[in-house]
Amino acid sequence: MDYDAQLKLQSYLDGELPESEARDVANWLAQDREAVALFAELRNTRQACVGLEVGVTLPESREFFWSKIEREIDRQQQAEPAPRPSSIFAAWRRFLMPAGAVAALGMAAMIGLFSASQGPTHEMAVADPGAFTYHDFSAGTTLVWLSYPAENEFADNFE
Amino acid sequence: MTEKDHSSAEDQKLVRAAQKGDMAAFEELVARHRDKIYARALSMMRNEQEAIDLSQEAWVKGWQRLKQFQGEASFGTWMTRIVINLCLDQLRKQKRQRTESIEAMTEESGGVERHMPVLTVNPTAGLERQELRQRIERALNQLSYEHRTVLVLHEFEEMEYKQIAKTMDCSIGTVMSRLFYARRKLAALLVDLKKSD
Numbered sequence: 001m002d003y004d005a006q007l008k009l010q011s012y013l014d015g016e017l018p019e020s021e022a023r024d025v026a027n028w029l030a031q032d033r034e035a036v037a038l039f040a041e042l043r044n045t046r047q048a049c050v051g052l053e054v055g056v057t058l059p060e061s062r063e064f065f066w067s068k069i070e071r072e073i074d075r076q077q078q079a080e081p082a083p084r085p086s087s088i089f090a091a092w093r094r095f096l097m098p099a100g101a102v103a104a105l106g107m108a109a110m111i112g113l114f115s116a117s118q119g120p121t122h123e124m125a126v127a128d129p130g131a132f133t134y135h136d137f138s139a140g141t142t143l144v145w146l147s148y149p150a151e152n153e154f155a156d157n158f159e
Numbered sequence: 160m161t162e163k164d165h166s167s168a169e170d171q172k173l174v175r176a177a178q179k180g181d182m183a184a185f186e187e188l189v190a191r192h193r194d195k196i197y198a199r200a201l202s203m204m205r206n207e208q209e210a211i212d213l214s215q216e217a218w219v220k221g222w223q224r225l226k227q228f229q230g231e232a233s234f235g236t237w238m239t240r241i242v243i244n245l246c247l248d249q250l251r252k253q254k255r256q257r258t259e260s261i262e263a264m265t266e267e268s269g270g271v272e273r274h275m276p277v278l279t280v281n282p283t284a285g286l287e288r289q290e291l292r293q294r295i296e297r298a299l300n301q302l303s304y305e306h307r308t309v310l311v312l313h314e315f316e317e318m319e320y321k322q323i324a325k326t327m328d329c330s331i332g333t334v335m336s337r338l339f340y341a342r343r344k345l346a347a348l349l350v351d352l353k354k355s356d
Contacts (some may be wrong), residue, residue, distance in 0.1 A: 037277040045342045049314040056198035140235040
């Protein structure tokens with residue numbers, strides 16, 4: 001008999017098998033003497049344990065046992081940290097902490113906007129109708145675009 | 160509630176009173192269920208003093224968690240679950256502190272229970288209740304805590320495989336395997352005890 005079959009026999013004894021499987025095991029038990037022997041051994045062991053705890057009593061009197069429990073409950077209650085009293089300062093702190101965070105965010109946003117308005121990083125200008133100038137201050141570059149055909153003083157100078 | 164009221168009140172009424180802080184009601188509940196809680200601790204721990212200490216701890220925990228008790232199970236069942244969990248924690252701690260037992264090594268090395276000869280005679284037949292109890296107690300002492308606990312939860316607590324697996328944080332397959340080993344080992348130990356008499 002393999003191990004799975006042995007465990008199935010035990011499950012049958014314990015009423016843990018679905019009905020269809022239980023029927024199969026019952027049929028199997030009707031034909032297999034080895035299965036019957038193992039089933040009987042498992043059942044005897046189970047029956048030996050029935051009612052084994054009846055009459056087990058705690059070897060301490062009701063009063064003594066309770067006094068220990070009561071003392072421990074009291075001890076644990078005293079050991080718990082008492083809740084801190086609420087004060088105006090604590091209430092203000094509860095208000096100020098999120099308000100401070102919001103104010104800091106607002107400040108950061110204002111600084112960002114202010115620094116952006118300090119001056120452009122680049123400038124584009126049309127000095128005359130035929131020339132377009134682009135200054136990039138950060139890169140120190142100036143580009144001049146001349147329209148074609150040249151109709152301005154630069155173009156005239158090149159000719 | 161007066162003391163007289165407490166002794167005649169149903170568990171549910173006492174629980175409700177205790178949940179409101181009535182210590183006398185809780186004391187009555189302790190008095191009613193203390194033997195059962197102690198018996199469960201003793202069957203798992205196999206040591207009288209540890210069983211007393213853990214059942215006391217269970218009652219203290221019970222008081223602290225009383226507000227969480229909704230009455231899905233009976234109060235006795237709820238308290239039993241608390242003591243079982245405390246015993247399991249303690250047994251796991253003890254196991255970590257000592258080397259693996261021979262029992263556990265045997266189980267992991269191939270499962271001798273699969274090959275043990277089937278007993279043709281009932282080793283408990285004809286024994287007086289007291290004698291049978293003593294023999295089973297001695298045999299239970301020789302099982303590893305995992306095997307003993309599965310047996311106790313199944314035979315004494317009448318838990319299903321699924322409940323045992325949840326309580327012991329293992330698979331149903333492990334529960335079946337441990338229960339099978341425990342029963343076969345117990346049967347073999349009972350035969351040995353009978354022979355040695």
